[in-house]
Amino acid sequence: MQLRYLQTVLPPTKSLCKVTSLAWSPNNRRLAGVTTDRVVYLFDENGERRDKFSTKGSDPKAPKNYIVRSMAFSPDSTKLAVAQSDNIVYIYKLGVEWGDRKSICNKFLQTQSVTCLAWPAQRPNEVVFGLADGKVKVGQLQNNNPATLYNTESYCVTIATGPDGHSIISGHNDGSIYRFSFDDGTGVGPIQSKFAHHTCVPSTLAWGECIMAAGNDGKVIFYAQDGSMLQHFDYSKDPMTKEFTCATVNPTGESVLVGSFNRFYVFTFNLHRNMWEESCVKDVQNLYTVSSCHWKSDGSRVAIGNLTGAIDFYDACIRRHKYKGKFEFTYVSLSQVIVKRLSTGVRIVLSSLYGYEILKINIFLDNYLVAHTPETLLLGELETRKRSEVPWNGSGNEKFIHDNPAVCMIYNAGELSMIEYGKNEILGSVRTEHVSPHLVSVRLNEGGPAGEENKKVAYLIDLQTVRVLDLVTGIDLLSVQHDIKIDWLEINPRATKLLFRDKRRQLHLVDIATAERTTLLNYCSYVQWVPGADVVGAQNRGSLCVWYNIDLPDRVT
Numbered sequence: 001m002q003l004r005y006l007q008t009v010l011p012p013t014k015s016l017c018k019v020t021s022l023a024w025s026p027n028n029r030r031l032a033g034v035t036t037d038r039v040v041y042l043f044d045e046n047g048e049r050r051d052k053f054s055t056k057g058s059d060p061k062a063p064k065n066y067i068v069r070s071m072a073f074s075p076d077s078t079k080l081a082v083a084q085s086d087n088i089v090y091i092y093k094l095g096v097e098w099g100d101r102k103s104i105c106n107k108f109l110q111t112q113s114v115t116c117l118a119w120p121a122q123r124p125n126e127v128v129f130g131l132a133d134g135k136v137k138v139g140q141l142q143n144n145n146p147a148t149l150y151n152t153e154s155y156c157v158t159i160a161t162g163p164d165g166h167s168i169i170s171g172h173n174d175g176s177i178y179r180f181s182f183d184d185g186t187g188v189g190p191i192q193s194k195f196a197h198h199t200c201v202p203s204t205l206a207w208g209e210c211i212m213a214a215g216n217d218g219k220v221i222f223y224a225q226d227g228s229m230l231q232h233f234d235y236s237k238d239p240m241t242k243e244f245t246c247a248t249v250n251p252t253g254e255s256v257l258v259g260s261f262n263r264f265y266v267f268t269f270n271l272h273r274n275m276w277e278e279s280c281v282k283d284v285q286n287l288y289t290v291s292s293c294h295w296k297s298d299g300s301r302v303a304i305g306n307l308t309g310a311i312d313f314y315d316a317c318i319r320r321h322k323y324k325g326k327f328e329f330t331y332v333s334l335s336q337v338i339v340k341r342l343s344t345g346v347r348i349v350l351s352s353l354y355g356y357e358i359l360k361i362n363i364f365l366d367n368y369l370v371a372h373t374p375e376t377l378l379l380g381e382l383e384t385r386k387r388s389e390v391p392w393n394g395s396g397n398e399k400f401i402h403d404n405p406a407v408c409m410i411y412n413a414g415e416l417s418m419i420e421y422g423k424n425e426i427l428g429s430v431r432t433e434h435v436s437p438h439l440v441s442v443r444l445n446e447g448g449p450a451g452e453e454n455k456k457v458a459y460l461i462d463l464q465t466v467r468v469l470d471l472v473t474g475i476d477l478l479s480v481q482h483d484i485k486i487d488w489l490e491i492n493p494r495a496t497k498l499l500f501r502d503k504r505r506q507l508h509l510v511d512i513a514t515a516e517r518t519t520l521l522n523y524c525s526y527v528q529w530v531p532g533a534d535v536v537g538a539q540n541r542g543s544l545c546v547w548y549n550i551d552l553p554d555r556v557t
Helices: none
Strands: 002-010 019-024 031-035 039-043 049-054 068-073 079-084 088-093 103-109 114-118 126-131 135-140 145-151 156-161 167-172 176-181 191-197 204-207 211-214 219-223 229-234 246-249 255-259 263-270 275-283 290-295 301-306 311-317 319-323 327-333 336-341 347-351 360-364 368-372 376-381 386-391 399-401 407-412 415-420 428-431 441-444 455-462 465-470 476-481 486-491 497-502 507-511 517-521 524-529 536-540 543-547
Touching: 002 031, 002 039, 002 275, 002 301, 019 290, 019 301, 031 068, 031 301, 068 114, 079 114, 079 126, 088 114, 088 126, 103 135, 114 156, 126 156, 135 156, 145 176, 156 204, 167 204, 191 211, 204 246, 204 255, 211 246, 211 255, 219 263, 229 275, 255 290, 263 290, 311 327, 336 360, 347 368, 347 376, 347 386, 386 415, 407 441, 415 455, 428 455, 428 465, 441 486, 455 486, 465 486, 465 497, 476 497, 486 524, 497 524, 517 524, 517 536, 517 543
Parallel strands: 019 068, 246 290
Antiparallel strands: 002 311, 019 031, 031 039, 039 049, 068 079, 079 088, 088 103, 114 126, 126 135, 135 145, 156 167, 167 176, 176 191, 204 211, 211 219, 219 229, 246 255, 255 263, 263 275, 290 301, 301 311, 319 327, 327 336, 336 347, 360 368, 368 376, 376 386, 399 407, 407 415, 415 428, 441 455, 455 465, 465 476, 486 497, 497 507, 507 517, 524 536, 536 543
16 A cells, blocks of 8 residues: 655644544545634545534533534535534534535534544444443434443543444443444344453554554554454554554555554555555654544545644555556555546446455446456446446456446356346346347336336347346246347337347337237338337338337338
8 A cells, every 4th residue: 555645735733733533525525624723624525625614512602612523424425423522413414515505403412521423334314422421322313312322431532433334343441442233134133242452542443354453552453353353563662653643444444544643554454365464654754643534435545634733635545557548547455446537537436345356457438347356246337337246257258248338248158147237236147149239138127117127138049039038037028939030139118019120121029018929011121219219210121110109010100
């Protein structure tokens, strides 16, 4: 992992003005930063300051002597949770676009000072915060009521969220670390337990591939999921290393940045050796104490705040290269790559859900992405930014077909597999030797009753037999045997009619539900369904024929 300084988005002051919290939004469009002046600054992804607002105290009549302890964006990036030392958590509604009106939509007033806060990625209506009396609570946005998750009776120092989006860990003043898991819908109720006992006060926690804890004893310790010590890095005898103050983990969980005085460390998980390694130590003179840091949700940048109020951007990547002069690949980890179209700046993040290393990326028709990992296949579509990952053990001789913008078809050893963009499973597979775009037709929810899945494919078993398959149920709906070789076929948008043409240029219409067949036209040289409509246009010799109502094939214009 390489870190390269990019820019300073908030300049330092001439006195102490600690950056107390930084938070990137999950959609990568906003960075929120706050210092001891209690003003929240909002920056865009390029580092330009676009907005700011002053926070509000819990008591309007009391003097403003509180500080903002922590901030976190909601999973949909429209809300910002702000934890304050004056016993309150505010939820600010920021909206989607810059310039949207800001308002306070929730507030959770407590009897103790709020010390830390986190927002689990899969809990859009639940924000978790810790208190000075050791309680860890959840603020429920729907009813505006807080509830106690557990009580440790020891000052809650920090909270971090788990990669599954349903779990949190908390560090406490007595060195204990607790783990809590919400009900994730599997039937197992909420689970809370003591996870580990750290060697000092765990002032900073991060949860990625493993759980990392560090504090003022100069040791960085990685814990396994069962709470046992997995690895540790001891810097206690290094005179240049001071206490560790903050940490952040990259989106894939493979890299952890830990801040200290005038320097920060980056630890990377080696997938091949199955162990953590110190990959980078960045010394920055006059940086002073790194008081806050946060990794951008796409993994490309890290925001770092210090004791003097400065906020810096660092570029984070393993390597970067260009593809055919049109695209740029930025490997932010072994399992995550940002693909950027150089002409427009459009980006898509390819990331393995299973943490597999991305070995190779190809781009077809300047829009469709195909990436290989040892066990899976990653697919992406640049315009819609839809991504898919499916288990795949191919031969390496696969043929990728991108004639349909909604589905990628993969032909390998006589089998045609279809994967819908945005779905992490194979939609269906059929056996065929004929994969020309004129001999395979796929329709995915382009028409039909609202709310019903309507996914069908028509293909050739042999050159004289057409089969229509329901991709939702896996049931064969229609099989048409013809006495002449077929050279073209297509289903209508509602997937209720099949058109096909044979070598004698005869055009035939088949109702998929009833199997009723009608010959529409002789000497047909061109035919097509009108996009988005059940209208057929065809040409024979010198005539252009149009069927506006295909249910009445005799009525031709």
